Amino acid sequence: SDPYSLLILPGDGIGPEVMAEVVKVIGWFGTHRGMSFDISQGLVGGASYDTHGTPLTDDTMALAQSVDAVLLGAVGGPKYDNLDFSVKPERGLLRLRKEMDLYANLRPAQCFDALADFSSLKREVVAGLDILIVRELTSGIYFGEPRGIHADGNNPGNEGGRVGINTQRYTSGEIRRVARSAFELARKRGNKVCSMEKANVMESGILWREEVQWVHDNEYPDVELSHMYADNGAMQLVRRPRQFDVIVTDNLFGDILSDAAAMLTGSLGMLPSASLGAPMANGRPKALYEPVHGSAPDIAGKALANPIACILSFAMALRYSFDQGDAAADLERAVETVLAQGARTADLMGPEGGTPISTAAMGDRILAAL
Amino acid sequence: SDPYSLLILPGDGIGPEVMAEVVKVIGWFGTHRGMSFDISQGLVGGASYDTHGTPLTDDTMALAQSVDAVLLGAVGGPKYDNLDFSVKPERGLLRLRKEMDLYANLRPAQCFDALADFSSLKREVVAGLDILIVRELTSGIYFGEPRGIHADGNNPGNEGGRVGINTQRYTSGEIRRVARSAFELARKRGNKVCSMEKANVMESGILWREEVQWVHDNEYPDVELSHMYADNGAMQLVRRPRQFDVIVTDNLFGDILSDAAAMLTGSLGMLPSASLGAPMANGRPKALYEPVHGSAPDIAGKALANPIACILSFAMALRYSFDQGDAAADLERAVETVLAQGARTADLMGPEGGTPISTAAMGDRILAAL
Numbered sequence: 001s002d003p004y005s006l007l008i009l010p011g012d013g014i015g016p017e018v019m020a021e022v023v024k025v026i027g028w029f030g031t032h033r034g035m036s037f038d039i040s041q042g043l044v045g046g047a048s049y050d051t052h053g054t055p056l057t058d059d060t061m062a063l064a065q066s067v068d069a070v071l072l073g074a075v076g077g078p079k080y081d082n083l084d085f086s087v088k089p090e091r092g093l094l095r096l097r098k099e100m101d102l103y104a105n106l107r108p109a110q111c112f113d114a115l116a117d118f119s120s121l122k123r124e125v126v127a128g129l130d131i132l133i134v135r136e137l138t139s140g141i142y143f144g145e146p147r148g149i150h151a152d153g154n155n156p157g158n159e160g161g162r163v164g165i166n167t168q169r170y171t172s173g174e175i176r177r178v179a180r181s182a183f184e185l186a187r188k189r190g191n192k193v194c195s196m197e198k199a200n201v202m203e204s205g206i207l208w209r210e211e212v213q214w215v216h217d218n219e220y221p222d223v224e225l226s227h228m229y230a231d232n233g234a235m236q237l238v239r240r241p242r243q244f245d246v247i248v249t250d251n252l253f254g255d256i257l258s259d260a261a262a263m264l265t266g267s268l269g270m271l272p273s274a275s276l277g278a279p280m281a282n283g284r285p286k287a288l289y290e291p292v293h294g295s296a297p298d299i300a301g302k303a304l305a306n307p308i309a310c311i312l313s314f315a316m317a318l319r320y321s322f323d324q325g326d327a328a329a330d331l332e333r334a335v336e337t338v339l340a341q342g343a344r345t346a347d348l349m350g351p352e353g354g355t356p357i358s359t360a361a362m363g364d365r366i367l368a369a370l
Numbered sequence: 371s372d373p374y375s376l377l378i379l380p381g382d383g384i385g386p387e388v389m390a391e392v393v394k395v396i397g398w399f400g401t402h403r404g405m406s407f408d409i410s411q412g413l414v415g416g417a418s419y420d421t422h423g424t425p426l427t428d429d430t431m432a433l434a435q436s437v438d439a440v441l442l443g444a445v446g447g448p449k450y451d452n453l454d455f456s457v458k459p460e461r462g463l464l465r466l467r468k469e470m471d472l473y474a475n476l477r478p479a480q481c482f483d484a485l486a487d488f489s490s491l492k493r494e495v496v497a498g499l500d501i502l503i504v505r506e507l508t509s510g511i512y513f514g515e516p517r518g519i520h521a522d523g524n525n526p527g528n529e530g531g532r533v534g535i536n537t538q539r540y541t542s543g544e545i546r547r548v549a550r551s552a553f554e555l556a557r558k559r560g561n562k563v564c565s566m567e568k569a570n571v572m573e574s575g576i577l578w579r580e581e582v583q584w585v586h587d588n589e590y591p592d593v594e595l596s597h598m599y600a601d602n603g604a605m606q607l608v609r610r611p612r613q614f615d616v617i618v619t620d621n622l623f624g625d626i627l628s629d630a631a632a633m634l635t636g637s638l639g640m641l642p643s644a645s646l647g648a649p650m651a652n653g654r655p656k657a658l659y660e661p662v663h664g665s666a667p668d669i670a671g672k673a674l675a676n677p678i679a680c681i682l683s684f685a686m687a688l689r690y691s692f693d694q695g696d697a698a699a700d701l702e703r704a705v706e707t708v709l710a711q712g713a714r715t716a717d718l719m720g721p722e723g724g725t726p727i728s729t730a731a732m733g734d735r736i737l738a739a740l
């Protein structure tokens with residue numbers, strides 16, 4: 001069969017280090033499972049800015065459009081904090097999401113049994129936690145126009161004299177397609193979707209609620225659907241997170257709520273994500289996979305980073321891009337095995353201490369467990 | 371001296387029940403501390419809609435503008451879920467905030483020692499927690515124009531054919547005044563402010579960051595200031611909440627982050643809030659006080675509600691409207707005393723059980739402790 005084409009964009013900070021471990025894992029599946037991968041590499045974020053003066057070149061963008069899956073490490077760092085908005089590292093990532101039209105961002109928040117005590121929440125609140133947040137990723141206030149900072153000339157009451165504007169804008173079609181993703185995923189899990197917005201305050205939230213309900217009533221009446229205000233959602237995630245199965249929400253609420261959910265598990269260095277778009281000619285969805293954690297510039301280059309989130313992102317690629325669910329499950333099990341054996345990178349050191357292993361050593365342990 | 375004028379708006383659900391206990395407390399300060407109060411009552415939210423067809427009448431609005439402080443219970447309930455957006459219970463509250471120009475919403479998240487085990491977080495993470503969130507309350511996406519749901523006629527690709535729009539809009543002046551509130555409050559506490567936005571994604575967030583920094587550099591260089599992306603803020607609140615002293619953020623982020631912070635304490639029924647505007651002719655700020663909890667329709671009318679959040683909101687009124695800091699501290703101490711003695715309403719029942727006391731009994735216990 002055709003090789004699987006991958007574009008690897010390690011990015012900034014710890015991105016290159018964790019991606020090096022993923023490359024080993026990809027190699028393992030090539031050698032031991034007869035999969036064939038066609039791999040290209042590219043630059044994104046600050047790394048691209050340093051070389052090309054832009055966080056993503058048109059060539060890399062075109063390449064991303066042509067492959068089966070993009071694997072991304074992380075972008076950003078204090079070095080780039082004072083860059084102009086239009087060339088900040090984040091713009092590279094946002095351009096990929098927007099131009100590939102990756103509207104469904106899947107962020108599982110799973111609590112690994114071996115790590116349940118790492119959470120700031122009580123073990124009995126988070127043990128066995130397994131939520132999937134489906135975040136809309138191509139629209140809303142991240143991309144709406146008009147936007148910008150302007151002089152507020154005709155307003156003498158405005159000390160400072162400027163105004164900053166962003167626009168939250170959702171079409172029914174944008175809401176329906178991500179709702180469908182959430183319902184499809186729920187059917188393979190707990191069959192329950194909770195949709196979050198602020199319909200009590202925002203008209204775009206009313207439209208969100210109505211369209212999600214419409215998709216439910218017309219296409220997924222078998223899935224249990226509830227609606228919750230996003231502020232209450234944040235509360236409930238802290239209070240009783242296991243009440244949720246799949247959560248579907250917009251770009252901005254998804255950003256915040258998924259980070260809160262990630263932190264419940266106590267192990268941010270473990271959490272992968274997939275960003276999926278429409279099917280391409282070969283039937284595979286447009287796709288980008290990346291860890292939930294950021295570029296962690298403070299620990300970059302020190303072999304301290306945990307590669308598991310990035311490796312589990314590749315497991316998601318196996319599942320969602322290549323329909324290799326069994327291989328994905330094998331890889332996930334290998335991760336669980338090494339954790340159960342006590343392998344720990346520095347971020348996973350509890351108060352009881354112990355000796356952390358390096359980024360590369362963690363990668364090797366996972367290969368061995370495979 | 372002149373009496374303190376109060377407008378009491380019990381609102382919906384448990385609002386009237388908890389407010390009845392506040393009225394007893396007000397009476398106590400009149401009798402035992404020689405304070406004199408001039409009290410009016412009014413309707414807001416669903417209660418006003420039921421009588422007048424609007425969640426806030428112009429007469430009540432005018433009364434609110436004329437008093438020293440408004441005390442509000444709670445608004446909303448499932449009975450009103452299908453009302454038109456413009457007459458929903460929430461619109462009454464939002465109109466009060468907007469027309470009184472209550473730009474600084476103070477939401478303390480404090481963990482009461484006697485209740486630290488109620489949190490879903492580990493005791494060692496939340497014991498002694500004392501954060502103050504200062505949320506901008508009169509602008510941002512809650513009020514920005516254009517807004518609404520429209521037909522999206524010229525867009526055949528939009529299945530469903532509608533579009534929902536809201537506008538995030540902040541002026542420099544709006545940001546500076548709430549930043550000043552946060553810095554002033556920080557000086558009386560831990561002298562530390564953390565400002566939260568999404569300056570990596572939103573221009574309004576860039577303006578926010580720049581203006582907060584400007585106020586700091588020009589007027590409060592002695593206060594420690596840091597900036598954090600709001601998604602990371604949500605994470606850090608879960609991970610290590612005690613790193614914060616005062617948090618200042620916009621209307622929407624403040625809504626979500628303050629609810630998450632409230633839940634950290636494990637006792638939502640305990641948390642008060644103050645919403646403050648500019649000084650009136652008598653030097654007192656425009657002010658509205660309300661518990662953070664909602665109308666809790668499921669337990670309304672059953673004498674199960676915890677009146678403490680509403681009583682502590684009155685303590686905030688004593689402090690911020692009437693400059694009666696000692697009286698406020700006495701009231702807060704009385705609450706701590708009854709908790710330490712083991713008085714518990716139903717919401718404060720732990721797994722170990724016990725017998726809850728009624729809303730009124732909790733009010734009486736607090737009076738006795740005074």
Ligand SMILES: CC(C)[C@H](C(=O)O)[C@@H](O)C(=O)O
Pocket residue numbers: 090093094255570571601
């Ligand atoms: C880096 C940033 C642009 C991004 C976002 O806000 O979406 C990040 O926080 C995320 O959640 O992937």
Ligand SMILES: CC(C)[C@H](C(=O)O)[C@@H](O)C(=O)O
Pocket residue numbers: 200201231460463464625
């Ligand atoms: C009731 C609602 C309009 C309100 C808000 O969103 O501001 C509430 O959630 C709050 O935080 O006071």
